[in-house]
Amino acid sequence: MRLFASREKSVRARVSELERDNAELRETIATLSQKVAGLGPRKVAYIPPFVFVDPTAVLDPSVNLMAAEDKPITIGARTRIARQTEMIGPVTIGAGCLINIGGFVRANVTIGDSVLVGPFTRFMSDTHELGGPTKRAMKPIWPPIVVGDGTWIGSGVTILGDVTIGTGCVIAAGAVVTKDVPDNTIVGGVPARIIRQMSDA
Numbered sequence: 001m002r003l004f005a006s007r008e009k010s011v012r013a014r015v016s017e018l019e020r021d022n023a024e025l026r027e028t029i030a031t032l033s034q035k036v037a038g039l040g041p042r043k044v045a046y047i048p049p050f051v052f053v054d055p056t057a058v059l060d061p062s063v064n065l066m067a068a069e070d071k072p073i074t075i076g077a078r079t080r081i082a083r084q085t086e087m088i089g090p091v092t093i094g095a096g097c098l099i100n101i102g103g104f105v106r107a108n109v110t111i112g113d114s115v116l117v118g119p120f121t122r123f124m125s126d127t128h129e130l131g132g133p134t135k136r137a138m139k140p141i142w143p144p145i146v147v148g149d150g151t152w153i154g155s156g157v158t159i160l161g162d163v164t165i166g167t168g169c170v171i172a173a174g175a176v177v178t179k180d181v182p183d184n185t186i187v188g189g190v191p192a193r194i195i196r197q198m199s200d201a
Helices: 002-038
Strands: 051-053 064-066 073-075 086-088 091-093 109-111 122-124 127-130 137-141 145-147 158-160 163-165 185-188 193-197
Touching: 145 158, 158 163
Parallel strands: 051 073, 064 086, 073 091, 091 109, 109 145, 122 158, 145 163
Antiparallel strands: 127 137, 185 193
C-alpha cells in the first residue's frame, strides 16, 4: 500500500511539473505569435542618428541610410528618395529632388535643388591612392561629387569622384561622367562627352 501511495505521489508531482512546463510553453508561444504577427515590411524608412530629413521629404521604407557624427546625411524639403536606394554619408541633397529606384550615393556627394536622378544611377566617389606595381590600390579616398541645381541625370548613369556637374545640365542615360560638366550642357557616352550647350533662359 505504501509503495502504491509513493508512486501515486511521484506521478502527481510529475504531472504538476508537466502542467507548469506546459503553461510556460503556452505563454512563450503566445509571445512569439504576437511578435510574428508584427513582422512584415517596414512601413516607414529607418532614420538613423546623424541623418537629417526635412519633414516634407518622402523616403521609401526600403531606403538604407548610413551616417555618423562626422559623416551626416541631410535631405532637403520635398525631396523624394525611391525604393532600394542606399546612401553613405557625408551626403547633402537639396530641396525638390528625386533620387529614383536603386540609387547608390557614396560619401562626399552634394546635390543641389530640383535635381532629377534616374533609376539605378551611381555616385561613385570611392577610389584609392595609386601605389606601385605590387599593389596599385592603396589608401581609400573619396573625392567629392557636386551636382548643380536643376540638373537632370538619366537612368543608369555613373558619376565618378572629383567631378562637378554644373547647373541646368542633362546627363544622358548610361553615361559615365569622369570630368567636370559646364552649366547648361548635355553630355553622354562612355566616357561622357559634350553633346551640346543649352540656353540658360
